[in-house]
Amino acid sequence: MFENLKNKIKVAYRKHQTNKVQFKRSVTRSAGGDVGIYIMLAIVAFVMVLPMVYAIVQSLKPLDEIFVFPPRFFVINPTFDNFRDLFRTMADSWVPFSRYVFNTVLISVAGTAGNVLLSSYAAYAISKIRFPGRKGLFKIVTYALMFNSTVTGISNFIIMSALGWVDTYLAVIVPAFCTPFGLYLMKQFMETNVQDAVLESARLEGASENKILWKIAMPMVKPAWATLILFAFKDLWNTGANLYIYSEQLKTMNYAISQLVTAGIARSGVSAAATVIMMLVPITVFIISQNNVIQTMSSAGMKD
């Protein structure tokens, strides 16, 4: 968007034979301010990254370097021993680590898929079909953005017991299908990015709403899918200890790792290795989807 405008404006300038005019907001931008901003950004970026770099460095340290005093920040002889030990010790434990991995992957993938699917259907109907009650439904969802799931945790436990879902995957996966933020984002994006005229002509040709959603609307909102996938996935991937899950073999990777971290310094290399594996996945998803996410969020504002 930014690039486009820049180009357009450049072209416009050239037409007026003033192509020397550079498009920079030089009137409102002092050089001193620019430098100040760069320095500040550099410092804060350093603080943001430091702990993450430290996690990676720590995961590569051999045992003798972990016990060096005073502790060194950087690693001298990097090794992958910690990663090997992680899988070895965890394989010997009562519940093998692979089971935690499986649980986390299952919850994340199933929950994300359901979230995108149900949100898309509901968002399409609310934003593109003029049925009575659509505004009220959306309003309720907007209110639901204003509190988080800690509030509903206790009552949800009662509902889960009534459904017989306590201590099953369903208790974690199914509630993830209906996050308010998923519907909210998808609806806002569809409203601004799917043209009614196109849908109307498809309706005149007799296409069903379901077909219009999949053949016309969905291809137009790919950035919103990418965004929903990122948000739903990172939340589910980071699911930790859960009120509704007791059995060790249903618990998640995040839970297993928090147990490891509290186990003390001897394991700090191993737990850093586990943390690195955990964090690389959502970060990768974000890197892939970044441009789409920014595009989606630009339509995500609260329009009264």
Next chain:
Amino acid sequence: MAKEKAIIRSDMTRFQWTIMEMKKHKVAYVMVAPYFILFTLFTVVPVLLSLVLSFTSFDLLNWPKFIFLDNYIRLFLDDDVFITAIKNTLKFAVVTGPGSYLLSMLFAWFINELRPKVRSIMTLLFYAPSISGNVYLIWTLFFSSDEYGIVNAWGMKLGLLSEPVLWFQDKKYIFVLCCCVALWTSLGTSFLTFIAGFQCVDFSLYEAGAVDGVKNRWQELYYITMPYMRPQMMLGAILAITGAFGFGGVITNLVGFPSPDYCAHTIMHHLDDYGGQRFEMGYASAIATLLFLMMIGCNLLINRILRKIGT
């Protein structure tokens, strides 16, 4: 569309017209049904249920007994820990809510000045801590309580500390450290919303502003950018407030539960304590209802204030 409505309505009542429209758009109800059935079951019903249960005494085994306002009376008059929890929650919320909002806004603005490639990288660096799950536990290594913690080791070596400090167990440091960690992970969804908001501002507005005498970037931000991205700012506020009241998991993981002298005991911990451990569901529901009212109330208030920007 409005015209069409008027014509139809002249020969039928509003009710008849609504029914007709509902029949015409039957398929829409089928499409929203799966989402809203689950949404009702896991969001709407729980809120109502906790409101109802908050007037009862309920232990999950026996049928709830109606005791009217006793739970609330007990909370405010007979539970010192709860009063501490309210204070702590507000303390954390006042620091991390506006803190994360302002940080997100400020850095999104700064990052927006960069070239697109650099901008993407910086966005990633700032956003990464908030999506990396429990990577914040690495802070416990920095501030580890023995001399192998980096801060303790170097503090002692440089003569700033005489003995290892139990950072996450010492009442003096817990609040500050938890706020720092929370702020570190707080450049999340609202930050991305702001990044996007800054990119959408119509460039010709800036030119027009410069012609009209906008002199520096702060004026530009206040008079042009902020009114233009008010929708993003409102969403960002909602996310920041909800996050600020709901943050308690971070404390549990860093400090442990219960925290020393309840110095970092928040409403969320109290809720967990009574709901998840003691199974006093009626009492826990009263806590949940109060937390719910606090979040909604604060959101509506801030929402009102933000609506006034640029008007």
